[in-house]
Amino acid sequence: MSVIIKTSEQIEKMRTAGRLASEVLEMIEPYVIAGVTTDELNTRCHDYIVNTQHAIPAPLNYRGFPKSICTSPNHVVCHGIPSDKVLKPQDIINIDVTVIKDGYHGDTSVMFCIGTPSLLAKRLIETTYECLKLGIETVKPGNTLGDIGHIIQTHAHQHHFSVVREFCGHGIGEGFHEDPHVLHYGKPKQGLTLEPGMIFTIEPMINAGKRFVKTLSDDWTVVTRDRSLSAQWEHTLLVTQTGVEVLTQRTSEQF
Numbered sequence: 034m035s036v037i038i039k040t041s042e043q044i045e046k047m048r049t050a051g052r053l054a055s056e057v058l059e060m061i062e063p064y065v066i067a068g069v070t071t072d073e074l075n076t077r078c079h080d081y082i083v084n085t086q087h088a089i090p091a092p093l094n095y096r097g098f099p100k101s102i103c104t105s106p107n108h109v110v111c112h113g114i115p116s117d118k119v120l121k122p123q124d125i126i127n128i129d130v131t132v133i134k135d136g137y138h139g140d141t142s143v144m145f146c147i148g149t150p151s152l153l154a155k156r157l158i159e160t161t162y163e164c165l166k167l168g169i170e171t172v173k174p175g176n177t178l179g180d181i182g183h184i185i186q187t188h189a190h191q192h193h194f195s196v197v198r199e200f201c202g203h204g205i206g207e208g209f210h211e212d213p214h215v216l217h218y219g220k221p222k223q224g225l226t227l228e229p230g231m232i233f234t235i236e237p238m239i240n241a242g243k244r245f246v247k248t249l250s251d252d253w254t255v256v257t258r259d260r261s262l263s264a265q266w267e268h269t270l271l272v273t274q275t276g277v278e279v280l281t282q283r284t285s286e287q288f
């Protein structure tokens with residue numbers, strides 16, 4: 034594993050890329066309503082990234098992915114492909130945005146609810162956000178990746194939810210997916226020790242049912258095997274001298 038420690042010049046570019054990615058999610062929020070298709074959301078994000086931000090949507094053509102964002106509703110865990118699917122009341126959906134600006138990536142995702150979610154969906158979404166927040170609060174020099182995974186896993190299990198193991202957070206920079214792998218489960222004090230200048234994502238995928246997943250025949254869409262609901266939130270994070278800087282923080286958030 035070769036983890037890149039970013040220079041201050043690289044960090045400044047990652048701040049810009051992270052801010053742009055977060056701004057796409059803020060832009061799209063009012064359009065995530067009943068009656069919209071996931072393709073319409075894709076087109077709006079694509080046009081905003083390309084024409085307003087003068088940036089590149091990283092998913093488009095990445096390993097053959099056909100669209101500019103990932104849209105993962107209900108029992109879709111991740112990597113959902115925007116389509117003519119119409120969103121309806123009580124749907125929940127993850128929108129995952131990655132932009133490339135000046136050669137550097139910013140990667141972030143949020144959950145949206147269409148209308149009023151079921152009590153279960155609300156609990157799942159809130160618990161998954163808490164998992165991300167607890168993971169972020171664990172990011173500081175001297176702590177380990179195992180510490181992050183452990184706190185996420187423990188919180189999910191306390192709420193009787195399960196943690197997807199097949200997908201994880203990742204280093205990010207000039208590459209979309211760099212070392213290290215950031216697992217959302219683990220043991221305290223194990224794995225890589227964090228150092229200032231490391232940049233990686235935390236992006237827990239938490240299921241209401243069992244943890245098992247399968248990939249559909251489109252080779253991208255990952256769903257829960259038991260068709261239970263799944264939620265995910267993602268931020269891109271910089272390890273600082275004293276803790277963490279959330280490069281994809283939205284205006285509505287405080288870390």
Ligand code: MF3
Binds near residue numbers: 091098112131236
């Ligand atoms: N944004 C996803 C992540 O968080 C990766 C999507 S890859 C794609 O790592 F090809 F599906 F876009």
Ligand code: CO
Binds near residue numbers: 202203236267
């Ligand atoms: Co990511």
Ligand code: CO
Binds near residue numbers: 129131236267
């Ligand atoms: Co992402």
